[in-house]
Amino acid sequence: MEIDSFDDRPTVMVTNDDGIDAPGLRALVRVLVSSERFHVLVCAPDSEKSAVSHSITWRHAVSAKPVEISGATAFAVSGTPADCTSLGISKALFPSIPDLVISGINMGSNCGYHIVYSGTVAGAREAFFNGVPSLSISYDWVGGKSNVNDYALAAEACLPIITSVLSEIKKKTYPLNCFLNIDVPTNVVNHKGYRLTTQGRSIVKMGWTQVGSDAQGGKMLSTMTMETNPTYSESGGFGTIPDHLLFKREVRGSQVEDGDTDYCALQEGYIAVSPLGALSPAEMDGQAYFKQWLPGVAEYFSSSAL
Template identity: 70%
Template sequence: MDVPGAIAADRPTVMVTNDDGIDAPGLRSLVHVLVSSGRYNVQVCAPDSEKSAVSHSITWQHPLAARRVDIEGATAFAVAGTPADSASLGISKALFPSVADLVISGINMGSNCGYHVVYSGTVAGAREAFFHGVPSISLSYDWVFGGIRSEQDFTLAAEACLPIIGSILSEIKKSSYPRDCFLNIDLPTDVANHKGYKLTKQGRSIIQMGWRQVTSDMHGGKMLSTMTMDMDSLVSTEADVSSMSQEHLLFKREVRGAQVDDDATDHRFLKEGFITVTPLGALSPANVECEAFFKDWLPNVA
């Protein structure tokens, strides 16, 4: 019988991080499914609180606090930092004695398609591991806030990812897994009836945001939570805004619309019910048309 938290030398090690915080249902469901499979040693190194939409920010000028957290079957730490901090610390050998074979960031509460990949702390957790040569994937679930969805859906989402996780680790063991990219995976809302895996490319979908001035005497004023933006319904939940003194101007974000990419890209196939698998890199080359313009333009700059 396996002892919870015990390390089995013949099993690959998976490290889990996220941006919703170590207590988030997506991370807890993923860890539970990984542990219950009996196939993996599981490490957890994740932010101690919600850190959505922090992108790839890192803590630079002061030490990070990490505390041990009790998660059955895993060795887990909560970090007072960002997702990128957590991923970096977790694979540094400063916290765990060995580097994980695979880093998984997620499961995020909400999809990360199109331009939202740039904002995503979930994607950044996987990207940070990729920077350091560790295979990684980010997992996001197009979970509907409110309605008939429940946290049990995150378990279904985690189970739907097991085949691809197992296959990746098999390729890593054979030294045949590519090291020049990492994978961004999005799961559709009706994950129990998904249409299978679909290899996609990153599109240009994005929620279009604006700002509106509010007054500090608005008791219980509200501010948009980046976790809850939905590309189709434009529904958002809100968080409290604290009062400020009158000499400050106070603004809050609000949804103004959406730019939806109808091409054969990640967002479109996710909405069609596929589990989208999008290889990403760390470089951001411009498209061919832009390169051609600047090639002709630059020599004429005085």
């Protein structure tokens, strides 16, 4: 009887965007395997794919290479997190569709507008697109405070959620119209419990700074270029242009918020649990504005042309 129960364990597939060798993924897999509650599959990028959002590989083939991870069947894939999930649930790589897809554990939180950039969240969203229950997990890593052991603590803190979700799936009572995004606070040992939240508007404001150029490879502007796209030197005349300029992103501030949002709950020490959907509809005041604005567009265009 115990053997039958063991064989009836649900199947969990793990992916991420930090790459298959990332400590967050490895810690999550170890916790899942050591619990002896699940069959564990891994289908994750073969290198870091952070902040690739929901990009997919379309025109080229991707490779899948077996990787040795104790207690799991694992493949490293030369694609994006969304590619990995899509391949992993397709039955082309594994013989069956997993009961649950978990994407993570990401190094760094995924709250607010950062959810749009996140390859971790995209790994879960791709499963949701295909009707497979999923969740993404991120740990609010802070340099100087966090250490690699915190990933295992984060995985253990989320294990009750994972187990409960699979129980609901088995009972066919789990909703398929959303997926869960989970953010674990930096001080995971002393977290305050789970809090249901909504996606907020927090974001790190980014800018660009020039860090170099290939001036030696520069070339004189042609007459045609000068006529159609003039570029002036600091002395006021036309000069050489480099083959390329080098720019790098830099942090220039942040946008935070108050209220019962994912970011606020995380900063207060809670494990933020946010149900997400595929769409990002405009808020009601935006809908109301454009409802009044759109009928007059053609009339405005006609009158302004006179």
